[in-house]
Each structure stands twice: as C-alpha cells, then as structure tokens.
Amino acid sequence: MQKIVKAPAKINLTLDVLKKREDGYHEVEMIMTTIDLADRIQLTTLEENKIVIEVNKGFVPSNDKNLAYQAAKLLKDHMNIKKGVSIFIDKQIPVSAGLAGGSTDAAAVLRGLNDMWNLQLSIDQLAEIGLQIGSDVPFCVHGGTAIATGRGEKLEFIPSPPPFWVVLVKPPKGVSTKDVYGRLNLNNLDHPDTDGMVQAIKNKDFHGISSRLQNVMEDVTFNLYPEVSKVKERMLQFGADGAVMSGSGPTVFAITQNESRADRLYNGLKGFMEQVYVVRLLG
C-alpha cells in the first residue's frame, strides 16, 4: 500500500503571548493560516514492524528525532498496529524557520496513515495525538485558518482571508523556538489587535489585514539577528502592503493582492537573499 500526502506550511498573521504557565509553556493567542508551500510525503506500508525515514535534505534527522517518525510511532502504539511504514519526505519548507515544517510533516503522517490503514480516527482524535509531538501539530492536522489559544492547540476556525500573494524570505539563520520564548519580556509587549484582525478576515478586508500583521516575537529575533529586521524593511520599500515575521522566525513574509507587485518583490528580494518564495494562501 502506498499514499502521497501534502504537508503545507503555516504562517502567523498575528502572534501574541499572554503569560507564562506553570507547565513552562506560554499562553498564546494567534491567527494561523496555511500556505501553498508544502512538503510532499510518500508513505509505503512495510510487512516488518519498523518505521523507516528518508529525507532529501541531509541536515533533517532521519531517525526517531524526526517528528514524522514520532507521529507514526504514536499512532501505531495508540492503535496497536504491528505493520511498519516507510516515510519519504520531499522537503520544500525551510527548516527551523517559523513555518511549522516538522509539525506539518507529523500532521500529514497522522492523516495519511489514518487513511491508508483505514483506522477511522476523527480529525480531532488525530489532533489530540499530535499535541504530544508539538503545540503546532493540532493546527497542522486541521489546516485552514484559525485563532489558536492555550499552548496553540485550542482552535477556533474562521473563514479564509480574501486571496493574496505571500512572498517569504528565509534568512540564512535558524532560530530555536524555545530560546525565543525564553527571551520574551512579557511585561513590555506591543500586543496585536487580534479582534480587529479577525473582523478584517471575516469582512474580507485586505487593507484591514495588511495593516494589522503583528508578532510579539519580532523584537527578540530582530535583536538577535538585525539582518532579519532589514528584510522586513526592504519588503516594505519594495511595495509590500504589509510584512511581518512568522512564528519565532527567522522567516519574514510580505503580502499583496497585486500579482505584478508580488513579482517585483520577488525579484527585488532575490537580488540579495537566496531563499525567496512566492505562494498563494491555502487558508
């Protein structure tokens, strides 16, 4: 048996951190949506009871550290499945980038194996299993556009934003999510207008969306890597309607509804950055 699953990246249109919790995680409030920048995952059933991972990027782990491995293991244990699976990951999403690349691979494996092995678990049950792997996995299991609260796992789905282009730049740095959370000064955050953003999305008001992009983690990552903040400045100079960092970074994305402006942004940014992508929303 074989199956191919698509694993799309997410961006955070807003990202707010409300407080630190007793369990060490932070209480967040963020608006997440999926974009058409995706890994492709090929699942093949094995007679032997083992999990094999293959990735087309050398620096991504191909052992039990891979979140796709952890997803297969948890699902097999949960359902007491004795057959194995070979997982080939065609990695297109930049790694350690704030785009939930690992989480979305794990989510795609949960969805894909549930289908391929006809396990009949609901999406909510898969999301619950996924939370054991990471805070962003439940959102990635569902996809779409949602307000995420709690650790990021409490999801309220909202309609998709109006269509727009997303131009992403992944600067040549990786950041640790844990480190960025740890460096936040919770008493001095400039909180996003989350309610205003939700209304703008519901009203399909592009200007309302582009003017409310905000992420409280930007200051931390921009202080660590001032060149990341330069990318955002350049995006605005090149005609972006709005620009913001995704997640803990360092990826910064710009949005525009105008295709020729997206092309201009791509060409301008490509002049000084290697990893630039232009994609549509999947939302």
Ligand SMILES: C[C@@](CO)(OP(=O)(O)O)[C@H](O)COP(=O)(O)OP(=O)(O)OC[C@H]1O[C@@H](n2ccc(N)nc2=O)[C@H](O)[C@@H]1O
């Ligand atoms: C910041 C965000 C925004 O979407 O994305 P990324 O930058 O990873 O894409 C997420 O909150 C990242 O979620 P995820 O990457 O799944 O984090 P996890 O693996 O669960 O946790 C990694 C570490 O981040 C910290 N963490 C994570 C989530 C949270 N709500 N509070 C935290 O303090 C904890 O220190 C934890 O040990």
Ligand SMILES: Nc1ncnc2c1ncn2[C@@H]1O[C@H](COP(=O)(O)OP(=O)(O)O)[C@@H](O)[C@H]1O
């Ligand atoms: N399937 C996977 N794809 C990418 N990274 C993975 C995967 N499995 C484990 N990792 C590890 O997870 C870490 C974070 O990667 P990633 O999910 O891309 O970050 P982010 O959540 O910031 O987008 C990296 O150190 C990487 O080695």
